[in-house]
Amino acid sequence: MEFVPVIVVPFVLALAIVPASQRLRPEHQGWGLAAVLAILFGWLLALLPTIGEQGAVSAAISWMPQIGLNLSLYADGLSVLFALVITGIGAAVMLYAGYYFEDARQVGRFFALLLAFTGSMLAVVMAGNLLTLFIAWELTSIVSFLLISFKGSDADARAGALQALIITGGGGLALLVGLLLAGTAAGTMELSDLLAKSDVLRSHPWYGAIAVLILAGSFSKSAQFPLHFWLPGAMAAPTPASAFLHSATMVKAGVYLLARLSPILGDTPLWNTVLPVVGLLTMLIGAAVALRQRDLKGILAYTTISQLGALVALIGLPEAAGIKAAMVGILAHALYKGALFLIVGAVDHATGTRNIDELGGLWRKMPALAGVTVVAGLSMAGVPPLFGFVAKETLLEAVIAEPLALAVVVLSATLTVAVAFRLIWDIFGGKSRARLPQEEHREHDSHHPYGDDAYDYSHIHTLPGPMTAAPGLLAGLSLIAGIGIGALVTPVVSLAIGKTVSLYLLPPDGINQAFVLSIAALAAGAAIFATRRVWLSWNLPGLPGGEQIYQYLVSRVEQIGDVLLRSQGGKIRYYLAAILLTVVALLSTAITRTTIIYPAEMMAGVASAADILEIVLLVLALVATLASILLERHLLAAMALGVAGYSIGGIFLLEPAPDVALVQFLIETLATVLIIIILARTSEEERRRAITRLWGQTNTGLKRDVLISVTLGVAVGFFALAAVNSRPTPNTIAAWHLENALPQVGVKDVVAGIITDFRGTDTLIEITVFGMAALGVLTMLARPNPGKTWSLFRRPETSESPIKDALQEDAERPEPVVYRSHFADPVTQLAAGLVLPFAMLIGLAHLLYAGAAPGDGFTAGVIGGLGVALWFVVYGYEETKRRLRWLHPGPLIGIGLTLAFANAILPLIFGREFLAFTPIDGFSLADIKLASTVLFEVGICLTVFGGVSAILEAISHPMEVEPL
Amino acid sequence: MNILFALATGIMFAMGVFQLLRRDLIKAGMGFYILFTAINLLFLAVGAYNGSVPAYVDASSRPAGQPSDPLVQALILTAIVISFGSYALLLGLIAVSSRRFKTVDSDELDQLKG
Amino acid sequence: MPNVLLIGPIFIPLAFAALGVTLSRYRTLQHGFGLIGGVLAWLSSIGVLLENLQGNILTYRLGGWPPPFGIVLVGDLLASVFAVMATTVVAAGILYALGCKDKCVRYPAFMPLFLAMGAGLNGALYTGDIFTLFVFIELMVITSVILVAISDNRLGLEAAIKYLFISAMGTLFLLIGIAALYATFGTLNMADIGRLLANDQRPLLAQAAAVLLMCAFLLKSAVFPFHFWQPDFHTTAPTPIGSMLSSVVVKVGIYGLIRMMTLMFTAEAPLIQELLIILGIIGIFFGSLGALRTYDAKRLLAYSTFGQIGFILVGIGWGTAAALSGALVYAVNHAFVKSSLLMITGVVSSRTMTKTARLSEIGGAGKALAVTSGLYFLGGLALAGVPPLNGFVSKVALARGGISAGHWLALGLVVGAGVITVLYMFRTWQWIFQQPPAGELKLKPVGDSPLAPALLIGLCVLLGLYAAPLLDIAARTVSQLSNPQLYIRAVLGG
Amino acid sequence: MSDAANMLVQAGLTVMVILLLPCAYRVLSGPTPADRLQATDTITTLLIGIIVLLALLQDSSFVIDISLALAAFGLVATLAVARYLAEGRVF
Amino acid sequence: MVIGEVVGLILLGTGVFFSAVGIIGIIRLPDVYTRIHASGKVSTLGIISLLAGTALMMPEATLKLIVLALFLLTTAPVASHAIAAAAYRQGVPRAGAVRDDLAARAERPATTE
Amino acid sequence: MLFYMLLAVPMALIWVGITDRIMLDGALVGYGLSLGVLVLLRPQRRKVNWRRLPDQLVALAIYIVELFWDIVLSGVDVARRVLSPDMRLKPGIIAVPTQDPLESPIIAALSADVITLTPGELVVELEDNRVLYVHCLDVDATTATIDAEQARRIQLFGRIIGRSS
Numbered sequence A: 001m002e003f004v005p006v007i008v009v010p011f012v013l014a015l016a017i018v019p020a021s022q023r024l025r026p027e028h029q030g031w032g033l034a035a036v037l038a039i040l041f042g043w044l045l046a047l048l049p050t051i052g053e054q055g056a057v058s059a060a061i062s063w064m065p066q067i068g069l070n071l072s073l074y075a076d077g078l079s080v081l082f083a084l085v086i087t088g089i090g091a092a093v094m095l096y097a098g099y100y101f102e103d104a105r106q107v108g109r110f111f112a113l114l115l116a117f118t119g120s121m122l123a124v125v126m127a128g129n130l131l132t133l134f135i136a137w138e139l140t141s142i143v144s145f146l147l148i149s150f151k152g153s154d155a156d157a158r159a160g161a162l163q164a165l166i167i168t169g170g171g172g173l174a175l176l177v178g179l180l181l182a183g184t185a186a187g188t189m190e191l192s193d194l195l196a197k198s199d200v201l202r203s204h205p206w207y208g209a210i211a212v213l214i215l216a217g218s219f220s221k222s223a224q225f226p227l228h229f230w231l232p233g234a235m236a237a238p239t240p241a242s243a244f245l246h247s248a249t250m251v252k253a254g255v256y257l258l259a260r261l262s263p264i265l266g267d268t269p270l271w272n273t274v275l276p277v278v279g280l281l282t283m284l285i286g287a288a289v290a291l292r293q294r295d296l297k298g299i300l301a302y303t304t305i306s307q308l309g310a311l312v313a314l315i316g317l318p319e320a321a322g323i324k325a326a327m328v329g330i331l332a333h334a335l336y337k338g339a340l341f342l343i344v345g346a347v348d349h350a351t352g353t354r355n356i357d358e359l360g361g362l363w364r365k366m367p368a369l370a371g372v373t374v375v376a377g378l379s380m381a382g383v384p385p386l387f388g389f390v391a392k393e394t395l396l397e398a399v400i401a402e403p404l405a406l407a408v409v410v411l412s413a414t415l416t417v418a419v420a421f422r423l424i425w426d427i428f429g430g431k432s433r434a435r436l437p438q439e440e441h442r443e444h445d446s447h448h449p450y451g452d453d454a455y456d457y458s459h460i461h462t463l464p465g466p467m468t469a470a471p472g473l474l475a476g477l478s479l480i481a482g483i484g485i486g487a488l489v490t491p492v493v494s495l496a497i498g499k500t501v502s503l504y505l506l507p508p509d510g511i512n513q514a515f516v517l518s519i520a521a522l523a524a525g526a527a528i529f530a531t532r533r534v535w536l537s538w539n540l541p542g543l544p545g546g547e548q549i550y551q552y553l554v555s556r557v558e559q560i561g562d563v564l565l566r567s568q569g570g571k572i573r574y575y576l577a578a579i580l581l582t583v584v585a586l587l588s589t590a591i592t593r594t595t596i597i598y599p600a601e602m603m604a605g606v607a608s609a610a611d612i613l614e615i616v617l618l619v620l621a622l623v624a625t626l627a628s629i630l631l632e633r634h635l636l637a638a639m640a641l642g643v644a645g646y647s648i649g650g651i652f653l654l655e656p657a658p659d660v661a662l663v664q665f666l667i668e669t670l671a672t673v674l675i676i677i678i679l680a681r682t683s684e685e686e687r688r689r690a691i692t693r694l695w696g697q698t699n700t701g702l703k704r705d706v707l708i709s710v711t712l713g714v715a716v717g718f719f720a721l722a723a724v725n726s727r728p729t730p731n732t733i734a735a736w737h738l739e740n741a742l743p744q745v746g747v748k749d750v751v752a753g754i755i756t757d758f759r760g761t762d763t764l765i766e767i768t769v770f771g772m773a774a775l776g777v778l779t780m781l782a783r784p785n786p787g788k789t790w791s792l793f794r795r796p797e798t799s800e801s802p803i804k805d806a807l808q809e810d811a812e813r814p815e816p817v818v819y820r821s822h823f824a825d826p827v828t829q830l831a832a833g834l835v836l837p838f839a840m841l842i843g844l845a846h847l848l849y850a851g852a853a854p855g856d857g858f859t860a861g862v863i864g865g866l867g868v869a870l871w872f873v874v875y876g877y878e879e880t881k882r883r884l885r886w887l888h889p890g891p892l893i894g895i896g897l898t899l900a901f902a903n904a905i906l907p908l909i910f911g912r913e914f915l916a917f918t919p920i921d922g923f924s925l926a927d928i929k930l931a932s933t934v935l936f937e938v939g940i941c942l943t944v945f946g947g948v949s950a951i952l953e954a955i956s957h958p959m960e961v962e963p964l
Numbered sequence B: 001m002n003i004l005f006a007l008a009t010g011i012m013f014a015m016g017v018f019q020l021l022r023r024d025l026i027k028a029g030m031g032f033y034i035l036f037t038a039i040n041l042l043f044l045a046v047g048a049y050n051g052s053v054p055a056y057v058d059a060s061s062r063p064a065g066q067p068s069d070p071l072v073q074a075l076i077l078t079a080i081v082i083s084f085g086s087y088a089l090l091l092g093l094i095a096v097s098s099r100r101f102k103t104v105d106s107d108e109l110d111q112l113k114g
Numbered sequence C: 001m002p003n004v005l006l007i008g009p010i011f012i013p014l015a016f017a018a019l020g021v022t023l024s025r026y027r028t029l030q031h032g033f034g035l036i037g038g039v040l041a042w043l044s045s046i047g048v049l050l051e052n053l054q055g056n057i058l059t060y061r062l063g064g065w066p067p068p069f070g071i072v073l074v075g076d077l078l079a080s081v082f083a084v085m086a087t088t089v090v091a092a093g094i095l096y097a098l099g100c101k102d103k104c105v106r107y108p109a110f111m112p113l114f115l116a117m118g119a120g121l122n123g124a125l126y127t128g129d130i131f132t133l134f135v136f137i138e139l140m141v142i143t144s145v146i147l148v149a150i151s152d153n154r155l156g157l158e159a160a161i162k163y164l165f166i167s168a169m170g171t172l173f174l175l176i177g178i179a180a181l182y183a184t185f186g187t188l189n190m191a192d193i194g195r196l197l198a199n200d201q202r203p204l205l206a207q208a209a210a211v212l213l214m215c216a217f218l219l220k221s222a223v224f225p226f227h228f229w230q231p232d233f234h235t236t237a238p239t240p241i242g243s244m245l246s247s248v249v250v251k252v253g254i255y256g257l258i259r260m261m262t263l264m265f266t267a268e269a270p271l272i273q274e275l276l277i278i279l280g281i282i283g284i285f286f287g288s289l290g291a292l293r294t295y296d297a298k299r300l301l302a303y304s305t306f307g308q309i310g311f312i313l314v315g316i317g318w319g320t321a322a323a324l325s326g327a328l329v330y331a332v333n334h335a336f337v338k339s340s341l342l343m344i345t346g347v348v349s350s351r352t353m354t355k356t357a358r359l360s361e362i363g364g365a366g367k368a369l370a371v372t373s374g375l376y377f378l379g380g381l382a383l384a385g386v387p388p389l390n391g392f393v394s395k396v397a398l399a400r401g402g403i404s405a406g407h408w409l410a411l412g413l414v415v416g417a418g419v420i421t422v423l424y425m426f427r428t429w430q431w432i433f434q435q436p437p438a439g440e441l442k443l444k445p446v447g448d449s450p451l452a453p454a455l456l457i458g459l460c461v462l463l464g465l466y467a468a469p470l471l472d473i474a475a476r477t478v479s480q481l482s483n484p485q486l487y488i489r490a491v492l493g494g
Numbered sequence D: 001m002s003d004a005a006n007m008l009v010q011a012g013l014t015v016m017v018i019l020l021l022p023c024a025y026r027v028l029s030g031p032t033p034a035d036r037l038q039a040t041d042t043i044t045t046l047l048i049g050i051i052v053l054l055a056l057l058q059d060s061s062f063v064i065d066i067s068l069a070l071a072a073f074g075l076v077a078t079l080a081v082a083r084y085l086a087e088g089r090v091f
Numbered sequence E: 001m002v003i004g005e006v007v008g009l010i011l012l013g014t015g016v017f018f019s020a021v022g023i024i025g026i027i028r029l030p031d032v033y034t035r036i037h038a039s040g041k042v043s044t045l046g047i048i049s050l051l052a053g054t055a056l057m058m059p060e061a062t063l064k065l066i067v068l069a070l071f072l073l074t075t076a077p078v079a080s081h082a083i084a085a086a087a088y089r090q091g092v093p094r095a096g097a098v099r100d101d102l103a104a105r106a107e108r109p110a111t112t113e
Numbered sequence F: 001m002l003f004y005m006l007l008a009v010p011m012a013l014i015w016v017g018i019t020d021r022i023m024l025d026g027a028l029v030g031y032g033l034s035l036g037v038l039v040l041l042r043p044q045r046r047k048v049n050w051r052r053l054p055d056q057l058v059a060l061a062i063y064i065v066e067l068f069w070d071i072v073l074s075g076v077d078v079a080r081r082v083l084s085p086d087m088r089l090k091p092g093i094i095a096v097p098t099q100d101p102l103e104s105p106i107i108a109a110l111s112a113d114v115i116t117l118t119p120g121e122l123v124v125e126l127e128d129n130r131v132l133y134v135h136c137l138d139v140d141a142t143t144a145t146i147d148a149e150q151a152r153r154i155q156l157f158g159r160i161i162g163r164s165s
Ligand code: NA
Pocket: A659, A749, A752, A849, A850, A851, A852, A853, A854, A855, A856
């Protein structure tokens, strides 16, 4: 438990720093945070004895046991070694960063990110559960993304950040699956338990998949070839972040994971092949590419890649032979590479460039920094007595038995030496070529490294002391660690790998093979450095690397995306055709799997006169429907459709289903009227255009449509046939309804009973649908006319009307202001005057005797609406609205729905169910059954009445109708 | 009769689909309407019994005979109301389309793509 | 167990919608009704869920009629999980609408339509009657079509027309399926159908009915090849509506699929599952690649939904308990993430002069909006399944499902597609919030309020950090689903 | 009603229904929209008669209610179409 | 068979007959105006006679049938008139017309379809 | 109001007809509902002249009987034409003045209705409640009788609407 604060503190500070940074100067923040991290460093050191005794300390909170995710922490020597690197380098970086930014507003955000990263990274190395580890792992990727694109206005930064995120995130996905598989195979996600299950895992059939996936994740994070390319791209991050994340810590997460899992998954042929091969390849390529880089950070990035390759290769050596060298390498690399990054940042800060070709002779201006660079650079080159030398020694020793590996290592080391010399000499040595910034106050994190000639050669930006001191500290540690290797480093490394190791600066038993090779590499490296003028001018062809593959893949994926999006062509016909074809295919598959039995009875012919009628009506309906298709003109098609609808009504009547027939007739009439209104609304020219295209379609198009419709028709026909023939007998439900309608809800019309009571909910929702549809039509088409809007309580119409604005653009077709109709002659007017009251009486009869006869609130509403429609037709819109002042469709819908819901809710008040049949006893007038249902019917009627008139009005007179 | 009903349903359905696939929105709207009519026919066909009298219960004057299935009738009624609501809404949309985009040709309603 | 709470999520919003239409002149009052209705629906759905967690399946007989003769609402865990998800998002959507500067939000019909849409959604989830399911779905469809048609975006009309046509197809399939079921069993009660289908003998039309219902549900969830309407419809909608459509409304199909496969068509389920895996994978790639290449930030999210639905389908297709519960967790988490992301995009686009989310016009528009930027980033993390947000939990739960099903190819594809999500989400984040705007980008001083998405993102964080309850509920849901007799007994008794 | 009467009524009903076909022919063949409108109107009228006969056959007087509604609203459709033909608008 | 039933059947037959006659007229007559004569009137006579017959055979529905008949009487001429007017305004030619007083009047605005 | 109360009586009768309940309570309900409908629709009120009322009703009855007779004649006439091989057509449109000095729209409307229901005639247009344009199957036959018939009808209509002649 005692190490938990180490993880928690950075997160807490990350949250606190953003508000705090408003008040504190950046450098004070830097100092403060450095101090905190130093304290954490000390804390970790203090943990070492405990770990030495116990082997590991752990803590766990159950978090999401269902997915095997517990918040469990685990710290052994390996963890602490990494944690020391994190906090140690972190302290130096914090200190440095306090001086790095000039724009103080960015500092808080930057520190917050750095702290969040610190916490996440610590969590990675101290996670005790595979998923906890993964979470922390992903967090580091995310923070890295934010840090790389810290300067969001820089396109390269954004691209680099995204690329890094894709590669590490993609690797993360592989890792996740690998970890989940491992956890599933082992039955535990806890590291401590897994350690005991290594045999289970290694012999598990999934082992190969697990290993490959985990390796993929680790390699992506640790920038192994060919996934290495994101790391140079990540150099767009502010330099302190690069130093911290992209060299010292985050990129080592993969190494950590491999080291961590090596006892569990390692030492198998797969492991021992893949890791060395990939690692050594990466090591060589990284070193070689680094040589020819111009950007200082690019150079450092590639040497980092190279070094990471070495570490990976070491972990992959059989029987953990390389683990010691790996640990030493991690420490040494963190110290010198961290220092070098900070130095590069300082150089950039001072000179405004990171292009090595533009630099030189800076030692005169910045002697201290030059000194620091020499130390750090030599450590990188592996010059004794620096830590880097020790690291190189142990590395060579580890691979000494493998000739091929040894050759690669020596070659890489040689190249690294040359790079190190370049860094030292070409920046600080030789002639002064530094181009210096003209403006004092330019933003320091926004460099325009190349191509800008506006430099002043006379002035160098002075560096704040800590910008030299921070790398100096790390470089100094390189020196101290090298010299005091035995006392300082050995215990930590021993603890990390769990067995006592011996480390030495110079071979105790005289000059050995490794030492010789090391010195030889130095010499060869120096030679390469000396001849740099020659090989730098070579025009080497670039190798196709991972970056090209990445770009190719991304562009290919994007191309596929474009092709897919082309299917979204915008034409509804094709959408519908595709959908219908799919359904045809699926349905025919299903139907052909079904054996349909055709009983002889159903094939039997006509039984009675009613059957003849039914046949006639069916034929009529089909012919009329066909006519509605074949007739080009809309009006004619609409009339044909009306005939079809009436015929269907007749069929309903024969079934016999009088209630349905009634509704069918009414709805058919309404639909015909509506479509005529639409015809009047839409311009003839538009419609003619559409019509000519109906048959102007290509033959293929028509054939396709016919094919689709015929196949679907056949499928549905078969389906219907099967359905009809599988009527269940006896049907208990329908029988129940027939039995209970009269006794339970007091209706003779069983259909009415079902509609208002047994299935009242359907009706309630159905009229809501209807009302809402009407409101929708009203809202879409209506425009307010001030002074005409309905008002329950008096309230003046406000002048600003949202709808008016919204419809302004639609109102391009002006309405005729005055329209004198010749249609309204006395004959039609007299009829209208007689029909509407008659209609209302019929409606009322339907309403009040819904339970005894066809018709109900719905038909009453439609009848009322049609009556009003008649008035509209005969008297015209204005005159009708003048005569029927109470006709406010919107509120009618509202009141209707409210009444319907009141009917539903009222029974609740009386302690009965929602929508329960609630008769009002003791009341009977003219056989009218008074029950809550009447309220329902009235509500339905008003809703439908309002809805019908709303739809009619809004479509026919969109500009005049009141919106609601 | 059943086979006729099924046949009619299938034919009605096919015609509705064909009409639905027209470019002309008004015609396509009619297809929409035809399809729902076809569905109502189907529902009628699957009613529980081949009734010979309406589903009315009135002990005094009810004629003898098998009443038709009241439940499918109720379902058809609900379906009719809902489909009519949709149809009205569709016609409203077409009216607005004609006003806003000056077209009732569905192929010209293709600004949304990709 | 009879419980009156069940009617809350459906009928409280509807009643307020009715009142709202009546009092349409008083916008403040109406919007107040909206919020109250939304919150009450939310609370009652939570109440139902809590009651479920006591181990009860709640039922409510509407009108007091016994099933299978009357209509019964059933609140089992599956329905409750979806309903809580839905009511939460809808309440947030209403909250967003109150702070939304769109003109259409001020239309008198807006809030009633919104409430009715939410009610339709909840009704579809709670109903135990397949015909009533159709009715509720229609309520949802019609209201959403209107809400899209009246959008400030003039192309909303086009999208609405297209959806109305395509949705009609779904309605047809559903109705034909219902007709077949009624023809075969003479009942509409899903428990009753389940009971009758559980008999060993396969009736004539079971498969065809299953196919039709499946098609209807796939269409509602915009699964390939029924997806064409979705990107248009979800993106031209007003922000508060679009963020409902793409998050919860689209889940109705998922719910229906799970319901039909676990309660009714258990024998047909294996066949359907195979199909679902294929369609799901197609959807994942189609949606993700579409999101990668489309031209509009909202449309991108709609395509993303297309892909995310694919993930859920694959989970259902895998069919193991772990996979199914993973799919449930995924569905719930996706709802919160997607709605908040759409709202956040809406917040940004509400600042632009043309209220557009076109990437070509919105680049850099969010640079000054620090909070919004942070919210979008968190949303992106959640969508990409990055810990510690809820999306990560979904991803892990789903991946564990894949492992449990041993479906390696699908698992690989599903997980691999996550990279594309990362790419499009963070590229878009950079585009909107990081890069400098191209040329002169004029922005409005005020836009929509980011309060609602902030709350939802908070929920995403919470569900990421404290996911155990959701995982637990999902597991219990799946175990309840694995025994359809529980549902059948709760509804029909015996 | 006696069986003979029943049969006669059925025969009448059959004739009435068959009469729908020529009307439908007129609706389809036109030639003018007015012809079709008039034929459609006649179909409505015939349907009213058919419904009454059905009511007689089914011995359910309430079925006549349907014809009442139909009588009222056939007119609405007819007038709407007529006005559209005459003036190019419905109202 | 009671006498009411016989008379009812006769009336019913008359109704069917006149309906048929009207339909024949619809087919045979040369133009829309003359067809309106056939359909508007004969259908009326046909249906009313049919209603009367039904009323005799189903006495309990008499009132309803009377209302229906009255209603048909009110609406039938209106429909005929409206169709004729519409046809005239559309300029539907009058087959074999010997006289047209209306043509002398100023042209009405002719319109769609 | 009195006019409405009076008007509600035939409406209540219609209500009784359509609800099929020949009982007082039904009639009362119908009466009440009819009043409600009238209040909603507010048709133009007329003065009620109680003394003239019986005559009005008698005239109405005559009108209806004549109408029925005309319909029968009309049916037979058209049937004869339709069933004869050559249909004996001589169609045309003739102008018929309403002969109503007050040019009442109601009278014009009633005239048009009756003409349309009588043999071989069909009103195509009304001009300012003054002239009816009548399409007839046989121009000669109609021209011969129509003006005299119209004069008689105007008398009857005047009585029906209670106009003092
Ligand atoms: Na009824």
